[in-house]
Amino acid sequence: MGLEFNDKDGLSRRRFLQVSAGTATAMMVATLPNLSWAQVLKTEKVGLDQCLNLTPLDMAKRSNLVQSAYSYITGICGEIKNQALRDQVLQVIHNPAPTFMERYTTSDAKRMLWQKLVAANYVSDAIGVMDFLPPNENIQKASQPFFAAPGSGYMSHHAYPGGLATHTAFNIRSSLNVYQAYFETFDYKLDRDIVIAAQALHDLHKPWVFQWQEDGTSLKEITLAGQGAHHVLGIAESIYRGFSPEVVVAQACAHNHPGSDKDEAEVVEWIKAASIIADKDPIREGLLSADGSTLPIPRRQENFVTHLGDHDWVLSGPAVKWTLPALKNIAKQEYKMSDQELNGKKFNYFRNYVFSQFSAMRSYQVLVTQGEAGLKAKVKEMID
Template sequence: MSVSISRRRLLGSSSAALAAAAPFGALLSSPAAAAVSEALKPSFEHPLTQRTVAEMLAMSPVDTARESALVSNAFRVLVDAAEALREPALRNAVLAILKDPVPTVADTDEGKVLAALKAEGLIDAKRNKVFPHVTQKGRPEQPFWSAPGSGYASHHAYPGGLATHCALNVLSAVRLLENYDSVFDCDLDYDAAVSGELLHDLHKPWVFAWQPDGSSRVEKPLAKTGEHHVLSLAESMKRGLPARVVVAQAAAHDHPGTPAGEALVVGWIRAAAIIAGVDPVERGFLAADKKTLPLPRRSEGFVVHLADHDFVLSGPACQWSLPALKKLAASTYGLTSEKDFNSFRNYVFANLSAMRVWALLSTEGEAALAADVARILKA
């Protein structure tokens, strides 16, 4: 089955549906690899500018992300994917979050939420707060496109890393949907899977706020996973997103294919429902006994889970690259303090990506990395 036929089946055959899908459809039309390369690869070949060390050190993480062609093109992939969602209300809700990720869940009685989470065994009994710091009510801590993809020792830990992480995941989710359709004739819910993937890390701009030393905030655990996951689910619930989307989103960190995995997903939904102030059964997030997902279990959450495995390689790639980057920062650019190195790694990773840095190091060595960095930073 061709990609174009799969897209038509997934989005419906009406001209309005196809028109809504046009931006993302154009990006993903056959051959997919050429289209993605066309959209993203120029980010590496033509950086927007070559900065001096002084200019680079003066840039904030948000400035660094704003200037990166890689980040802006990755974020465009996310917006295109959201604009291709079939349901207008869902499309508008997802676009609103991408463009302004305000943590509306923080506007609640934190003490009451904390007590309820403790009573259910969903948060450490010693915790005295649930939410990360909110600098200004009604405003995000930073734009979606400037956030790191994870904690500072993990995957895509650089300004704009969230956009690059999610872009790969969304492209993976779309391809999985098409492949399940092509191989097994499974016509899955495009909107549920793709929006679940788009939303799965929506509160990383809040959880991983940039710190004065150029690093990002350290994440805390919640309901046996990183707090960003539960807070993101709670935000989707509070904003009234459909149950099938929230349940698909919930499976990003584990899947309901085993009793142990499903218990984790159920715990995250329960914790998120407490934070959002909603009944998870009444809203259709859990079965009546609150022990499983709604039955029969749908497949879209598995697509979200499978597509969210970029971290398996990108996490080690980020960590393995650091020794060579520190050596280069000191020997070529004279940067030895931790704060200056954080600025250097943020700038290099935001423009080249940790994945490209590691690919160069692992295939061509330190000289190739130094040459690539020289294209974007003057010694």
């Protein structure tokens, strides 16, 4: 998720999406080896009972859409020219483990971190020491694969198994389109490696923060330094893993741009909070200016490109919200779900399967262009 951006010259986030969406979609099809859109969206039909027995990981593995997006991410990250950076990024994508938790393996260490964050007003003291970090069983292994995680909280954008992969793939494509536009319009190139790396990493801890629950929903996210915790935790992870300051700062700018004092101040605070978690000095690490009040000067343009690229949520969030009522009607009428079931595990697994195989975005498009009857026909192609 990002914050509001509408500069005085009229480049709003909505306008950005209108410009980039068509090119990004065409680029996606072009980069899927030997696959047409019909093949990407094709899914094996399951019965409702079978659907209820599929785990989120099962759903993501079965989805051609999700696997194609994940393949694009790993492929484009493989194009990073700097070998050390390429290896670092791919290690995260293949295993987004919270390695900085090496520093917080005891209850005393966690309490000390919590006290630091509370003292800096980054965490509310109403959030207890046992709740400010997501649960984790193994700090060397991700709670779930990158490709199985949702794109955000359960009522937000791409809230389905594999949503993180589709969200990240779209954002990388959008960022690369902006990168290309700067070259074609102004005859200069930004650092492509940074553009790819920062966008690929921008939601790296969503697999940790949004772990799937037994009822088909995901864990609820706390607020950390004024943002959803995944953002600051992801920055902390990149700092701890030793990513270059240029990549970390661009990653931090995904949720806001440094174009005004007020906006930049938010990014500075996210970096400071993340540095506390990573136990690093942000000035010494080159993440902030010498006095710690701004980002490094001069501010790199890749920071703005990462921010512009992370605007998929503007449409994809409402797409989930606006499609759900129709999907509930279909579940009630065609699959005889009771009102109680529509608000529990049965419907959650139903919607997770539909969205993971077809996406909430495409479901909403069908709803807009073909009505609820058209969406019902698509659902019937997926679930008996």
